[in-house]
Amino acid sequence: MSQLNHAPYTGPLFIDVQEHKPDLVDLPPGGTARLKREKDGFAVMYKELADSVPAQGAKAGIASEIYQRFVDRTATLEKIRQKRAEAEKLAEVLRETEIALENAREGDVAVMAKAIQTTAQHIDPTVTGTFENTLRYYSQIGDKAAATRRKNEEAKAEDATPPANPV
Structure with a gap:
């Protein structure tokens, strides 16, 4: 098992979007297909509106409510985007934690399987029957590697075979 180079997560553990509940939507699959999205130049346009609407908005026909x-x-x-960034980071941390814990747990399985194998070899061969599923689980990677080696050797042998003479 590989050793992990990791740092503890120090970001938020709770992402509260309660204040945005009235704004939150759950669209059906494909529901965003025809929705318009922010385009390039939004910040410039926003500043222009902020500068111009208070003085010229009514003249331009822009209702203050709109x-x-x-x-x-x-x-x-802006607040939703910040919360989403935090949520995505937390989701990333959860995925990476899941993988790291699986890795560590597989290491535990390896230690136990090796102990069973050593006990079976040197002390009591009957323990393999009791831990048959554990040993089978542990040997999956080795079995797959052996099958791949056999397959590669067969393919190599096939490539080395001279082609038959055409009649």
Whole structure:
């Protein structure tokens, strides 16, 4: 088993989106297909609106309620994106922790299987019957490697065989 070079996770363990509950949606599969997304230049456009709407918005026909809704949605979107980044990092940490724990657990299996094999070889061969499934589980990688070696050797032998003479 490989040794892990890791650091403890120091990020948030709880991601509270309760304040966004009224805004949260769960779309059906494919439900985002026709939805419009933010385009390049949004920040420049946002600054222009922030600078111009208070003085010129009414003249341009922009209702203050619509502009305020736009500003509020933009602020909510920024908060949601921050929470999503935290959630994605936490999901990454959970995936990596799962893999690291599986790796460590497989190491435990290896230690126990080797103990069983050593006991069977030197003390009591009957223990292999009791731990048959454990030994079979442990030997899977070795069995697969042996099968791959056999397959590669057969393919190599086939390639070395001269082709039959055409008639």
